[in-house]
Amino acid sequence: MDDRPATPLPPGEIERIFRAEYGRAVAVLVRGLGDIDLAEEAVQEAFAVAAERWPTAGLPPSPAGWLITTARNKAIDRARREATRDARQAEAALLHSPEVTTDAQEDAVPDDRLRLIFTCCHPALGEQAQVALTLRLLGGLSTGEIARAFLVGEPTMAQRLVRAKGKIRDARIPYRVPAESDLPDRLRPVLAVLYLIYNEGYLAAEGGSAREELCAEAIRLARLLAALMPDEPEVLGLLALMLLIQSRRPARFGPDGTLVLLADQDRGLWDQELIAEGQALVRRCLRRDRPGPYQIQAAVNAVHSDAATAAATDWAQILRLYDQQLALAPTPVVALHRAVALAEVAGPAAALAEVDTLATRLDGYHLLHALRADLLTRLGRRDEAAEALARALARTRNPAEREQLERRLREI
Amino acid sequence: MKKQYLLSMYQPQGPIPDAEFLAEVMAELGKIRSELQATGDWVFGQGLHQPDTSTVLRPKDGEVLVVDGPFTEGKEYLGGVTVIKAVDLDAALAWGRRYAQVTGLAIEVRPFQGEVED
Numbered sequence: 001m002d003d004r005p006a007t008p009l010p011p012g013e014i015e016r017i018f019r020a021e022y023g024r025a026v027a028v029l030v031r032g033l034g035d036i037d038l039a040e041e042a043v044q045e046a047f048a049v050a051a052e053r054w055p056t057a058g059l060p061p062s063p064a065g066w067l068i069t070t071a072r073n074k075a076i077d078r079a080r081r082e083a084t085r086d087a088r089q090a091e092a093a094l095l096h097s098p099e100v101t102t103d104a105q106e107d108a109v110p111d112d113r114l115r116l117i118f119t120c121c122h123p124a125l126g127e128q129a130q131v132a133l134t135l136r137l138l139g140g141l142s143t144g145e146i147a148r149a150f151l152v153g154e155p156t157m158a159q160r161l162v163r164a165k166g167k168i169r170d171a172r173i174p175y176r177v178p179a180e181s182d183l184p185d186r187l188r189p190v191l192a193v194l195y196l197i198y199n200e201g202y203l204a205a206e207g208g209s210a211r212e213e214l215c216a217e218a219i220r221l222a223r224l225l226a227a228l229m230p231d232e233p234e235v236l237g238l239l240a241l242m243l244l245i246q247s248r249r250p251a252r253f254g255p256d257g258t259l260v261l262l263a264d265q266d267r268g269l270w271d272q273e274l275i276a277e278g279q280a281l282v283r284r285c286l287r288r289d290r291p292g293p294y295q296i297q298a299a300v301n302a303v304h305s306d307a308a309t310a311a312a313t314d315w316a317q318i319l320r321l322y323d324q325q326l327a328l329a330p331t332p333v334v335a336l337h338r339a340v341a342l343a344e345v346a347g348p349a350a351a352l353a354e355v356d357t358l359a360t361r362l363d364g365y366h367l368l369h370a371l372r373a374d375l376l377t378r379l380g381r382r383d384e385a386a387e388a389l390a391r392a393l394a395r396t397r398n399p400a401e402r403e404q405l406e407r408r409l410r411e412i
Numbered sequence: 413m414k415k416q417y418l419l420s421m422y423q424p425q426g427p428i429p430d431a432e433f434l435a436e437v438m439a440e441l442g443k444i445r446s447e448l449q450a451t452g453d454w455v456f457g458q459g460l461h462q463p464d465t466s467t468v469l470r471p472k473d474g475e476v477l478v479v480d481g482p483f484t485e486g487k488e489y490l491g492g493v494t495v496i497k498a499v500d501l502d503a504a505l506a507w508g509r510r511y512a513q514v515t516g517l518a519i520e521v522r523p524f525q526g527e528v529e530d
Contacts, residue, residue: 170525171501171521173500173501174499174501174502
């Protein structure tokens, strides 16, 4: 294949392939080697060879298959060099593992990434470690990229990854898709990790930053999970939720970079393709009739996406969805979101009474105070509204949110 | 090859539950132990006396001081330990979960270094 005339690679193509195939290659190699570090080293060596060869020789027919085969050979070479007992075992495992002998048929290979997701998001690992491992091993992000996205120093993030991989090895966290009976418990942290990654990016103020990239990464991973577990409605619900929120991304910030609330957004800027995909997923979930928190949140966002204007929003439908959500997960944060819908259906006074019952439990949450301010403003109680805005401001450090709250305070 | 795991049972300070409750718990613990023994995965297990029975030895300036224990004072203390063999953490956690359910106590699951024969 090296003799083929080289077709020039589009710029960034190798990086794109790296990002797309890293997780799959690592997942296959981990199974053969039983060691994450060895698998990562082998895959990185394979990518280094690719970066050198592909620009002149052109892409092989199956870049993923080529990378996996090359990484496997690198791992075998290393095992022979080191020739320790463990390495010999690993070599034997690699040579006799039929699934790793991928020619151009890597699509027929049982996908090992699902096992890797469950290992990365094992409940015995802390949430920060789960997030870092998922982005590193499945997302192919570098330690530096993850550190920048989560606003921590690179040595801190490196140490977090080393500790997490050490625990997987030493405590022998298995590399396996959980049994059906354990799936609900084990899927929960996987979905939480993906949504947390999405939200980290969503809350990032400036566009194009390492943090904003997290949204795209979370959606990519959710698409992968949905492809691997198409029968899990909460997986589809999470993907739909992210797509529908993401569809409003172009309208979320004004030309001056300030946050624009849903009611004030230019709906012509919403991404109709993402909306159509998200809504189709919501309908697919609903047909299964196994509702869960992500599906309901996705359905709420689908209702917003349906409204041509803010005034046309079907708030009664949203209120019904939050009632359902509250029955499934009776948390004060859900009750707060429900109060937003209640204000539209039953008026600001009814909603304020509801919000005030949550005030003690959610005192530290800036959105409670922001919502109170909004309701008090509508009721003409300006002094109290200003006080509530001041309390909201004291409880968030997010620059875009602060700017938006300060503007409202000036307007009162 | 299996790994050995230490299951540590943490008890809150305070009055000891009544004898009838304890007898029930002991009977349940005996069942778990029998199951572990049947598969050869039981290594060792025993309850400990109260922490005020412990003594700590502390090296200092080339000597070893004998001090009244326990090593750490806290709201919870180590009440007993069990050592089991398991293929991986999930298997060890499944046993630990049963100990937690039977005793109502927090269980810490921690791997030993190295491996052992099945």
